[in-house]
Amino acid sequence: xxxxxxxxxxxxxxxxxxxxxxxxxxxxxxxxxxxxxxxxxxxxxxxxxxxxxxxxxxxxxxx
Numbered sequence: 001x002x003x004x005x006x007x008x009x010x011x012x013x014x015x016x017x018x019x020x021x022x023x024x025x026x027x028x029x030x031x032x033x034x035x036x037x038x039x040x041x042x043x044x045x046x047x048x049x050x051x052x053x054x055x056x057x058x059x060x061x062x063x
Contacts, residue, residue, distance in 0.1 A: 004047050012043035 016039045 004051050007050060008043040008047040010043075011046045012039040015039045015042045 016035060019035055019039070
């Protein structure tokens, strides 16, 4: 489970960096609270998808 926590944090950081770069390019103001919420939510969603896909893959291999 530790690996999935690291994956969620890494995904959130990558999403935040991309968001900041796009903000700098287009010159709009950064909404830090919205950015933080979106990054965390995106990281959690991607991690859950990854976790269940790996779990399903392992279940199929066991059968």
